Amino acid sequence: MAKVFLPKGTRDLMPATMNHRLAVMEIIRKVFSKYGFEPMETPAFERIETLTGKAGENEKLMFRILKRGEGGLRGEVDQGLRYDLTVPLARVVAMNPSIPLPFKRSQIQPVWRADRPQKGRFREFYQCDIDTIGTSSPIADAECIAVVHDALMALGLTGFTIRVNHRQLLRSMAESIGAAEHETTVIQALDKLDKVGRGGVQKELIERGLDASQCAKLWTYIDGAPIPGGAESERELKTILDLALDMGVDADRVCIDRTLARGLDYYTGPVFEAVLEGDYTGSISGGGRYDGLIGMFSGKQDVPAVGISLGIERIFMLMDEMGLLPAIPTTTQVWVTIFSEDTRSASLEAATLMRSAGINVQVSTRTGKLAKQFKDANGRGVPYVLVCGPEEAAAGTVVLKNLSTGEQWTGPADQVAAQLL
Amino acid sequence: MAKVFLPKGTRDLMPATMNHRLAVMEIIRKVFSKYGFEPMETPAFERIETLTGKAGENEKLMFRILKRGEGGLRGEVDQGLRYDLTVPLARVVAMNPSIPLPFKRSQIQPVWRADRPQKGRFREFYQCDIDTIGTSSPIADAECIAVVHDALMALGLTGFTIRVNHRQLLRSMAESIGAAEHETTVIQALDKLDKVGRGGVQKELIERGLDASQCAKLWTYIDGAPIPGGAESERELKTILDLALDMGVDADRVCIDRTLARGLDYYTGPVFEAVLEGDYTGSISGGGRYDGLIGMFSGKQDVPAVGISLGIERIFMLMDEMGLLPAIPTTTQVWVTIFSEDTRSASLEAATLMRSAGINVQVSTRTGKLAKQFKDANGRGVPYVLVCGPEEAAAGTVVLKNLSTGEQWTGPADQVAAQLL
Numbered sequence: 136m137a138k139v140f141l142p143k144g145t146r147d148l149m150p151a152t153m154n155h156r157l158a159v160m161e162i163i164r165k166v167f168s169k170y171g172f173e174p175m176e177t178p179a180f181e182r183i184e185t186l187t188g189k190a191g192e193n194e195k196l197m198f199r200i201l202k203r204g205e206g207g208l209r210g211e212v213d214q215g216l217r218y219d220l221t222v223p224l225a226r227v228v229a230m231n232p233s234i235p236l237p238f239k240r241s242q243i244q245p246v247w248r249a250d251r252p253q254k255g256r257f258r259e260f261y262q263c264d265i266d267t268i269g270t271s272s273p274i275a276d277a278e279c280i281a282v283v284h285d286a287l288m289a290l291g292l293t294g295f296t297i298r299v300n301h302r303q304l305l306r307s308m309a310e311s312i313g314a315a316e317h318e319t320t321v322i323q324a325l326d327k328l329d330k331v332g333r334g335g336v337q338k339e340l341i342e343r344g345l346d347a348s349q350c351a352k353l354w355t356y357i358d359g360a361p362i363p364g365g366a367e368s369e370r371e372l373k374t375i376l377d378l379a380l381d382m383g384v385d386a387d388r389v390c391i392d393r394t395l396a397r398g399l400d401y402y403t404g405p406v407f408e409a410v411l412e413g414d415y416t417g418s419i420s421g422g423g424r425y426d427g428l429i430g431m432f433s434g435k436q437d438v439p440a441v442g443i444s445l446g447i448e449r450i451f452m453l454m455d456e457m458g459l460l461p462a463i464p465t466t467t468q469v470w471v472t473i474f475s476e477d478t479r480s481a482s483l484e485a486a487t488l489m490r491s492a493g494i495n496v497q498v499s500t501r502t503g504k505l506a507k508q509f510k511d512a513n514g515r516g517v518p519y520v521l522v523c524g525p526e527e528a529a530a531g532t533v534v535l536k537n538l539s540t541g542e543q544w545t546g547p548a549d550q551v552a553a554q555l556l
Numbered sequence: 557m558a559k560v561f562l563p564k565g566t567r568d569l570m571p572a573t574m575n576h577r578l579a580v581m582e583i584i585r586k587v588f589s590k591y592g593f594e595p596m597e598t599p600a601f602e603r604i605e606t607l608t609g610k611a612g613e614n615e616k617l618m619f620r621i622l623k624r625g626e627g628g629l630r631g632e633v634d635q636g637l638r639y640d641l642t643v644p645l646a647r648v649v650a651m652n653p654s655i656p657l658p659f660k661r662s663q664i665q666p667v668w669r670a671d672r673p674q675k676g677r678f679r680e681f682y683q684c685d686i687d688t689i690g691t692s693s694p695i696a697d698a699e700c701i702a703v704v705h706d707a708l709m710a711l712g713l714t715g716f717t718i719r720v721n722h723r724q725l726l727r728s729m730a731e732s733i734g735a736a737e738h739e740t741t742v743i744q745a746l747d748k749l750d751k752v753g754r755g756g757v758q759k760e761l762i763e764r765g766l767d768a769s770q771c772a773k774l775w776t777y778i779d780g781a782p783i784p785g786g787a788e789s790e791r792e793l794k795t796i797l798d799l800a801l802d803m804g805v806d807a808d809r810v811c812i813d814r815t816l817a818r819g820l821d822y823y824t825g826p827v828f829e830a831v832l833e834g835d836y837t838g839s840i841s842g843g844g845r846y847d848g849l850i851g852m853f854s855g856k857q858d859v860p861a862v863g864i865s866l867g868i869e870r871i872f873m874l875m876d877e878m879g880l881l882p883a884i885p886t887t888t889q890v891w892v893t894i895f896s897e898d899t900r901s902a903s904l905e906a907a908t909l910m911r912s913a914g915i916n917v918q919v920s921t922r923t924g925k926l927a928k929q930f931k932d933a934n935g936r937g938v939p940y941v942l943v944c945g946p947e948e949a950a951a952g953t954v955v956l957k958n959l960s961t962g963e964q965w966t967g968p969a970d971q972v973a974a975q976l977l
Contacts, residue, residue: 142602
C-alpha cells in the first residue's frame, strides 16, 4: 500500500473540528463587525522583498517559494508564505494611499512558520487580528480592549483579565532607576515575572549589570509609586480605561499592570494582554499601539496604528478542554433511512421537505436493514432517524425517532419537521 | 518612498469584496450542510511526493517550497502549494482508513497555480468542492445535481441548466462508429461543440483520421438514436435524474446531453456541468464520478467517489456583474459622532447600547465638526449617523438620522435602535 503523510507540523481539520472552529469564528466576526472592523484577506504569499524588509527573527522561519521556470531551476526564490498578518496589512496600506482613514480591518487567515513542531503548535495556524490604522484617538486603543472583552465574553471564556500598560512608562521606570541604557534588559526581565517571580527577575537584572538598590527602586514603581516622567502616559492609560468602561467593559476585568511589556521592538504606546484566571499560563490575546511599523512601506515617518490579536488557536484548544462549546460531531440533524427501493422516492421526498424547513438531513446510501442504518446514524452522532416504510409511504407519512430518548413522532414530513425547529 | 507590490497574479480582498464573498459562502455552506456535507480543511501545502503522484498537467503550475535549513540552501524542494482540493482529499481518505463511509465532506479553500495571469484569473483562487467517498449509490450522484441546483437557486442565479452525461456512453458511441481507438479524439472534439459547432467538430475529427460516414453516424447518436451498448448507462442516468427530481430539482433545469465530456482522464461514470443561460460562456459548476482516483494513495483498486465543484470565483464575479447581491460596502449600520470631549462618554454609552441591541456601530475618531463626521459616514456607505450633543446628553437621548432620507428619530439609544431592527 502506498504510504502518504501530512507535511511535518501540519494537520487536517476534520469536520468535527471544523464545525467547532467555524462556530467560534462566527462569534468573533460578529463582535468585530459590531465595532466597525470589516473583513479583509490577503494572498498566502508575498514577494520576498516585502517579507524580509522587517521580518527580523521570523525570517529564518519563513517558507520560501521557488521562482517558476528557469530561475527556480537555479534555486532562486521570489516569494514566501506570510508569517503574520501585520506585514500584509502594512503593504495594503502603502499600496492604497486613498483608503479612507481610520482604516479598521479584521483578518482571520492562516500563517506559516517553519517552527519546530510541538504539542499544540503547528507550522500552519490561524491568526485573528483587528487593527485601526490612521488615528491616534484613544477611542481606537479602548476599542481594542472592548473587542477582546466582548469576544471573550461571547465565547464564554469569562474568567479573564485584560492587563494594560504603556511602553513609555517602562522607559520612564528604567530612566528613573538610572538604567536608561538598560531599558531593553529591564523590559525583558520583567516580561518573565509571571514565570520566575521577583527573585528571578532581580537575579537576571543583577547578572546584567544592575545593582540591588536599582532593583529595590524598581519594585517601588511596580508597587505603585509615582514614576517620574510617567504622568502623561498614566493619564493616557486612564483615558483609555475610562473609554473602555463607557464601551461596556467590566471594570473588574481590566487593570493597569506596570510589568506588562509584550515583546520588544514594535510597540510605541499602550500595550494590552488578556490572560485567563487559573492554571492557564500565557496570554490569549495581545496587542498595542505601534505607530512606527505601518509606515515602513509608505515611506511615511509615523502612521498611527493600534491593534490586537486574538490567540484563536489557543482559544479553540482551551474551549475544547474546558468543554465550553458543545462538541459538534456533525451538523446533520436527521438521518433519512431507505426502507427499500420501492419507498426510496418517498424517503427522498421527505428529506426534501425537511431541508425546505431548514433542517440538515443526510440520506442513507444503504438500503434495507434498518438496524444497520440506525447504527450508521448513531455512530456519527446524528440525533434523529426518519423511517418511511411501505405503510408510511402509502399514507404519506414518516416516522421520526429520537435515537437517544426513543421518542417518536408519526405524520407528514413537514409536520414532524416542526419537532426539530 | 519605498515601493511595494502584490505578488504577480494575486489580489487583496478588501472589505467590500469580502463582505460579498462571506455572504455567498455562507449561503453555499448552508446548502452543503442540508445534504450532510460537512466542512473540512487541509494544509496549504502538501509533501511534494503527494502532489506529483497524480498531478500530471498541473505539475508545472505548482508553487514549490524550499526545504528549510541546509537542503534549501542547495535548492532542494520538499513541499508544494496544493493546486486543487481533490489530491488532499485522496490523502485524507488514505490516512484515515477507519473513517465512516460514505464520507461526505465540503471544502472551501484557496488553491494556487502559477498560471499566466489573465483578466479574472488569478494565481490564488478559491475552490469549493463537495465529494461523497465510499458509495456507488446513485443517491450520491443525484445529490451532486441537487446541491448545485439548490445552491444556484439560493444565490439567485436561477437561469441555469445542469447537463448530465455518462462517460460510458461516450465510449460506446466511439466504439459504435468504429473509432474505439479514437475515443479520446472524439471526446476532445465534442468538448468544443459549444465553441466551434458541428462543422468545427467534424473538421477536427476528419483531420484526426475519422471519415465522413463515421461523423454522420456520430451525429445520429448525438441527436438521440439508441447507442449500442449504452442501455445500462442510459438507465443509470435515468435513475440519477429521477432521484434528483425526488430531491426537489426542477425538471426544466436538468437535461441529458450526449456531448458533455468534462475533460479527459479522471471521470469514470456520470458527469455533470451547470451552465448559465445567455451570454455567459463556460460552466459555473462541474463534476462527476471518479472511482479510480481516490484509491491512488490507499493502494485500493477502486474507491467509489463522486463530487462536484462550484466555480465560486466565477460565481462571485457573475453575481457582481449581474447585480445579484447588493453591494456591501460596509456592514456598519450606524456612525456614532462625537460632538465634543464633554459628550464623548454619552456617545460611547449610546454606541454600547446599540451594539447590545445587535447593531454594528462605528465610533468616529474625529471630534466636533459634525458635517465632517457625517461626510465620513456617507463616504463609507454607512446609512445612519447618531448624534449626542450637550442637550441630548443631559436628557439621556440621542438623535439617529438616516443619511439618505434625512428622516430622524430622537430618544434613548436603545429605543431608537429599534428603528434599525
